[in-house]
Amino acid sequence: MRIPLRDTAAVAAGVLAPLGAALALVPLRTSVTHTALGLVLVVVVVAVSALGNRFAGALAALSAAAWFDFFHTEPYQSFHIHDRADIETAVLLLLVGLIVSQLAAYGRTMRRVAVVDATHLERLHGTSRLAGLSTSSDEVVRRVRDELIEVLELRACRFEYGTLIGRPARLDPDGTVKVAGWIWDLERQGWPDGEIELRAIVHGRYQGRFMMTPGPDSAPPPLEARLVAADLAAQAAAVLDDEAVSAGPRS
Template sequence: MKIPLRDTVAVAAAALAPFAAALVLLPLRTSVTHTNLALLLVVVVVAVSAFGNRFAGALAALSAAAWFDFFHTEPYQSFHIEDRADVETAVLLLVVGLIVSQLAARGRTMKRVAVTDATHLERLHGTTRLARSSTSSDDVVQRVRQELVEVLELRACRFEYGSLLGRPPRLDPDATVQVDGWIWDLERQGWPEGEIELRAVVHGRYQGRFLLTPEPGTVPPSLEARLVAADLAAQAAAALDDEVVNVGPRS
C-alpha cells in the first residue's frame, strides 16, 4: 500500500529540518541563552507537525532535542551533556516538542475533517438539487458516477443497468466491503482486486449498480467517504425509480 507523498515529505522534514535549524543557529550559541535556542527549535517542530502527522511531529521533537544536545550544549559535537541546566533544557525541549507536535497535528486533523465534511455535504446537496431539477435520470447517474470517482479516489467508474451478473466484491450501504460473503478488512488489506460493485437500491428495488475501479495500491477511503458513496448511489437509485414510476420501465 502506498504511503501518501505528503507523509513521506513530512517524515523527511522531521529528520532534516531540526538538524538544519540547529546548524543555522550555531553562530548564536554564545550570545543567546540555551532556553531561547530551544524555543526556536520548538518552532521548527510545530511547523513540521502542522504540515505532517503525529509521527512526523514526534520524530521532529526527538530530532530537535538530539541536535540541540549535539550542537548547543557542552561538550560540543557530542551527545553528552555536562551542565545540569542544559540537561533540563534538553528534556524540556523534548517534552514540549512532543506535546506541541501532537496538538498541532490534532488541529490539522480537525481542520481537514471539517473541510472534508463540508465537501461531502456539498456533494450530496448538489446531487439532490440535480435530481429535483433534471428531467433525465441519466443526468443524475452520470453526476453520481463522477462524484464517486472523486470521493473514493477511483481510477474509473461505470454504471450498469439490468440484472446482477457475477459476484464481484461489493461495497454495502454500511460502508463495509463484502468478498464472497465475507467482510473484507479494507483498512488492513486495501481494496480487493478487480471491479467493486455499489448497488443502486431504493425501497428494496434494485435499479442497477456502479462498478468501481480503484487506483492500485492507494490507501482506501475513510468510512465517511464510503458512507457518502452509498448515499450517492441511493440518490441515483431514487432518480431511476421515479423515472420508472412516471414513464415506465427502461427498455
C-alpha cells in the same frame, strides 16, 4: 504500500530541520541564553508538525533535543551534559516539542477532516439539487457516476440497468465490502480484484448497479467516503424509481 512523497519529505524535515537550525544558532550560543535557543528550536518543531504529520513532529522534537545537546551544551560536539540547568533545558525542549508537535498535527488533522466533510456534504447536496431539477434520470446517473469516481478515487465506473448478473464484490450501504457473502477486510487487504458493485436500491426496489473499478494500487477510501458513495447511489435509485412510477406499468 507506497509511502506518499509528502510524508517522506516530512520525515526528512523532522531530522534535518532541527539540525540546520541548531547549526545556524551556533554563533549565538555564547551570547544568547539556552532557554531562548530552545524556544527557537521549538518553533522549528511546530513548523515541521504543521506541514507534516505526527511521526515527523515527534521525530523533530527528538532531533531538536539531541542537536541542542550536541551543539549548545558543554562539552560541545558531545552528547554529554554536565550542567544541571542544561539538562533541564534539554528535557523541557524534548517534552514541549513532543506536546506541541502533537497538538499541531491534531489541528492539521481536524482542518483536513473539516474540509473533507464539507466536500462530501456538497457532493450530496449538489446531486440532490440536480435530482430535484433534472427531467432526465440518465443525467443524474451520470452525475452520481462522476461523483463516485471522485469520492472513491476510482479508475472507472459504469452503470448497469436490469437484473443482477454474477457475484462480483459488493459495497454495501453500511460501507462494508463483501466478497462471496463474506466481509472483506478492506483496510488490511485493500480493494478486492475486479469490479465492485454498488447497488442502487430504494424502498426495497432494485434499479441497477454501479460497477466500479478501483485504480491500480489505490488505497481503500475511509468509511466516511464509502458511506457517501452509498448515499449517492441511493439518490440515483430514487430518481430511477420515480421515473418508473411515473411511466406506469408496461403494457
